[in-house]
Amino acid sequence: MLLSLAIWIPILAGLLVLAAGNDQRAPLQRWIALAGAVLGFLVTIPLYTGFDPQSAAFQFEEKRLWIETFNIHYHLAVDGISVLFVLLNSFITVLVVIAGWGVVESRVGQYNAAFLVLSGLLNGVFSALDGVLFYVFFEATLIPMFIIIGIWGGPNRVYASVKFFLYTLAGSLPMLVALLYLYDKSGGSFAILDWHRLPLALTAQILLFFGFLLAFAVKVPMWPVHTWLPDAHTEAPTGGSVVLAAILLKLGAYGFVRFSLPILPDASKELAWLMIALSLIAVAYIGLVALVQSDMKKLIAYSSISHMGFVTLGFFVFNAYGVEGGLVQMISHGFVSAALFLCVGVLYDRMHSRLIADYGGVVNTMPKFAALMMLFAMANAGLPATSGFVGEFMVIMGAMQANFWLALVAATTLIWGAAYTLWMYKRVIFGAVANPHVAALQDLNRREFLVLGLLAVAVLSMGVYPLPFTEVMHASVSELLRHVAVSKL
Amino acid sequence: MNWTAVADHLPALPEVLLLLGACVLMLADARARDRRLGYWIAQATLLACLLATLWVLDVSNGRRYYIFNGLFVADTLSHLLKATCYLAVSTALVYSRQYLLDRNLLRGEFISLLLFSLLGMMVLISASSFITVYLGLELMSLCLYALVALNRESAQATEAAMKYFVLGALSSGLLLYGMSMIYGATGTLAIPEVARVVGELAGKDHNFLVFGLVFVVAGVAFKIGVVPFHMWIPDVYHGAPTPVTLVIGSGPKIAAFAMAMRLLVNGLPALAADWQQMLALLAILSIALGNITAIAQSNLKRMLAYSAIANMGFLLLGLLSGVVDGNTLNAGAAYSASLFYIITYAIMTVGAFGILLLLSRAGFDCERLDDMRGLNRRSPWYAFMMMIIMLSLAGLPPTVGFYAKFVVLSAAVNAGWIWLAVAAVVLSVVGAFYYLRVVKLMYFDEPVDTAPVSGSFGARVLMSANGLAVLAFGIFPGSLMALCYVAIATL
Numbered sequence: 016m017l018l019s020l021a022i023w024i025p026i027l028a029g030l031l032v033l034a035a036g037n038d039q040r041a042p043l044q045r046w047i048a049l050a051g052a053v054l055g056f057l058v059t060i061p062l063y064t065g066f067d068p069q070s071a072a073f074q075f076e077e078k079r080l081w082i083e084t085f086n087i088h089y090h091l092a093v094d095g096i097s098v099l100f101v102l103l104n105s106f107i108t109v110l111v112v113i114a115g116w117g118v119v120e121s122r123v124g125q126y127n128a129a130f131l132v133l134s135g136l137l138n139g140v141f142s143a144l145d146g147v148l149f150y151v152f153f154e155a156t157l158i159p160m161f162i163i164i165g166i167w168g169g170p171n172r173v174y175a176s177v178k179f180f181l182y183t184l185a186g187s188l189p190m191l192v193a194l195l196y197l198y199d200k201s202g203g204s205f206a207i208l209d210w211h212r213l214p215l216a217l218t219a220q221i222l223l224f225f226g227f228l229l230a231f232a233v234k235v236p237m238w239p240v241h242t243w244l245p246d247a248h249t250e251a252p253t254g255g256s257v258v259l260a261a262i263l264l265k266l267g268a269y270g271f272v273r274f275s276l277p278i279l280p281d282a283s284k285e286l287a288w289l290m291i292a293l294s295l296i297a298v299a300y301i302g303l304v305a306l307v308q309s310d311m312k313k314l315i316a317y318s319s320i321s322h323m324g325f326v327t328l329g330f331f332v333f334n335a336y337g338v339e340g341g342l343v344q345m346i347s348h349g350f351v352s353a354a355l356f357l358c359v360g361v362l363y364d365r366m367h368s369r370l371i372a373d374y375g376g377v378v379n380t381m382p383k384f385a386a387l388m389m390l391f392a393m394a395n396a397g398l399p400a401t402s403g404f405v406g407e408f409m410v411i412m413g414a415m416q417a418n419f420w421l422a423l424v425a426a427t428t429l430i431w432g433a434a435y436t437l438w439m440y441k442r443v444i445f446g447a448v449a450n451p452h453v454a455a456l457q458d459l460n461r462r463e464f465l466v467l468g469l470l471a472v473a474v475l476s477m478g479v480y481p482l483p484f485t486e487v488m489h490a491s492v493s494e495l496l497r498h499v500a501v502s503k504l
Numbered sequence: 505m506n507w508t509a510v511a512d513h514l515p516a517l518p519e520v521l522l523l524l525g526a527c528v529l530m531l532a533d534a535r536a537r538d539r540r541l542g543y544w545i546a547q548a549t550l551l552a553c554l555l556a557t558l559w560v561l562d563v564s565n566g567r568r569y570y571i572f573n574g575l576f577v578a579d580t581l582s583h584l585l586k587a588t589c590y591l592a593v594s595t596a597l598v599y600s601r602q603y604l605l606d607r608n609l610l611r612g613e614f615i616s617l618l619l620f621s622l623l624g625m626m627v628l629i630s631a632s633s634f635i636t637v638y639l640g641l642e643l644m645s646l647c648l649y650a651l652v653a654l655n656r657e658s659a660q661a662t663e664a665a666m667k668y669f670v671l672g673a674l675s676s677g678l679l680l681y682g683m684s685m686i687y688g689a690t691g692t693l694a695i696p697e698v699a700r701v702v703g704e705l706a707g708k709d710h711n712f713l714v715f716g717l718v719f720v721v722a723g724v725a726f727k728i729g730v731v732p733f734h735m736w737i738p739d740v741y742h743g744a745p746t747p748v749t750l751v752i753g754s755g756p757k758i759a760a761f762a763m764a765m766r767l768l769v770n771g772l773p774a775l776a777a778d779w780q781q782m783l784a785l786l787a788i789l790s791i792a793l794g795n796i797t798a799i800a801q802s803n804l805k806r807m808l809a810y811s812a813i814a815n816m817g818f819l820l821l822g823l824l825s826g827v828v829d830g831n832t833l834n835a836g837a838a839y840s841a842s843l844f845y846i847i848t849y850a851i852m853t854v855g856a857f858g859i860l861l862l863l864s865r866a867g868f869d870c871e872r873l874d875d876m877r878g879l880n881r882r883s884p885w886y887a888f889m890m891m892i893i894m895l896s897l898a899g900l901p902p903t904v905g906f907y908a909k910f911v912v913l914s915a916a917v918n919a920g921w922i923w924l925a926v927a928a929v930v931l932s933v934v935g936a937f938y939y940l941r942v943v944k945l946m947y948f949d950e951p952v953d954t955a956p957v958s959g960s961f962g963a964r965v966l967m968s969a970n971g972l973a974v975l976a977f978g979i980f981p982g983s984l985m986a987l988c989y990v991a992i993a994t995l
Contacts, residue, residue, distance in 0.1 A: 081982065180936070192917060
């Protein structure tokens, strides 16, 4: 029941917000949205406290027949891999609603409703155990995001939103054919867990792998299908960027561990070289691309691609360090990228510019902000004692077990990450105040401080004491690796 | 009077009621002062027909009846399709009432032509002989030609009607030619009998039959409107008054689907291997041409015309997946997929044109893409409805259009048409672009036209129901799917 609540409370709250009327009712709409988001987060807490970390089984299971003709079930459950993402998503939604409080002034109801509906759908993606249910949630997330970017985005929003939509759709439709093929092969079942046990020939596995790869690689995004992300991130409103970076990108990586690895273990191993190569290109090359960006949001967007390259690298070295490291990196990136986009949002709301060159010396007028952003910048660079370090370190360990040279290339991210993040930080925050607008900046208000402060706590606690995060996923990851080790041929 | 003979013909009760209603309408219209009376007579007739169909469905309980010496068949498929047609025509009347009143077109001739056309559709749906097929087809089409040209002052409409008539006549000719070939080979016009004889002949040299089949398929393709027999569709959709476009986009498509079922599935199952190949070619060409050409359109009606071509290509995916190497194990799932597709397509297309009618007013026809600009500012609710319908046509969950694509693709994949399924989904990404453009215009642009959205109370309520139905069937498609399955299983 909890998972259903986690999905439907935000969606119903979103509809309620829409029903509350137009912009004259904005304060009421905001409070309803906040209540819905907080309630949505509260119901996910028992998912963590009640979760049995010793078991690799799926927990909090709900299963009802949904479409009889095709044997499709409304089947929800979480394991150690997915439960944290449900929490992360519900948490981020609360922050996004608060962050948009005084900032978004037009069509407030539609704005909040879009985020709440999106949040519910995302919880659905992470907890669906039926192929069609997964696909429905996966695709449906496109619609609110498309609207968020298109209505409240920057000057080039229409281009960015359409590009985002078509890219993702083009990726995911071949996945639909792959799902239908699996349905046919499994003798009429859409249950993902049945597919885990389905024997498949290597050629079929490889074709299916590419079918899934396209959908997930676009979402992650992996080089070379990443080009939608910088546009989408740059044009999206702050909240949109936050959800996009913190949650939507995770869908692709999550898809790899839920579908590609367990359903197609032989193809995954056969094509691991390709995945690793693409991941390393993302880590190293995109890291360099990030270095030369003049737009802060674009820089963080490229940094996201580079960090997500770490995640996919970890998954395809097939050892516990790698996979767990990848998952930890996903959670950490959820916090850190969300925080950085919110930081840029704070500056943008005041200056209406995202260009690094327009800033300089912000620390003089916004010391509290500068301190918090320093923490997030360090976490993005992977400094020990921040969440960014844990995941990267584990993935590098995993890569080292597989091959020294892999680890070496992957480890360059510590240099690129530090270079682009800290260089940006230096140019924006330190130096002389060159721009009169910067001299007039107001420091964080209480609302902004609350949002960034919560994220700072998350980043630090995960960096200092990651055990609560890793112990939950441990059993499930071991089970996954045991499963992948067995050939299906 | 022989009452048992009357009772035997009760499965045709809806047709009888409709004919009576149409005749009463013509008489009443000639005498009545208030010409809106005809509207209510038509709605009452449609309601009576719906009740009659439901009653027949209930009484027949899945059985199949051949009446009028085997010319006419009443089975679950026909009841379901007829009910959909009544709903489509009735909805069309509600949506277009204000539009027609504003233009002084809501006259007896419009409504009676519409009802006779519906009668043609019903006859076609229940056809069990080549003669009945032809009869129904012509009754339906002739009324539609006249309906397209109803607005005599419009040169565009006249041109569209001419094109429709000339090409329609050509297609009828092709169909008749094909039927005569098959008659020559089998010596019978009754469809069940044709199926039996063709089954016996199919193992032997059957080039002659295939020759006839080509013409039959061409005729069917013409009426469904798939490439390369699609040329009339954009012009007719564009040129006809929007209410007529609405009707042409829904009812006749259902009837054409029924025609394909009767002729190909019921009549020529033994030649499935041959016609499935032909349909595969038609399907992929339609999906490609429809989706790509729609991008270039600036007129919404024309865009929806190309969208119809692409959607009918998807419809064929189900029809061509029934028989695999002579094995009919998949047939039920495949044909019910197409049935599901056509019913949901009718719901979506009626909704899309309904929005156009709702946004039109005296002296202004909403038909260009630009007319959708900023609709979210003018009316968030109808913008939302239109968005649902557009996303549904694009095949996105959680709308019913997704399941429509899902079932036909599933049928194609099960039948081993994987390349076709992949090509279809890749091309539907292209298609998503133009549907998305409508959403973009409504939500991201500022309105040019700021007039409030009016529309009668009935039209607004029904429009909301229509949009929500697209969403509701998208969340709970199970019952409709099961219904389609039953209808095909009792075929």
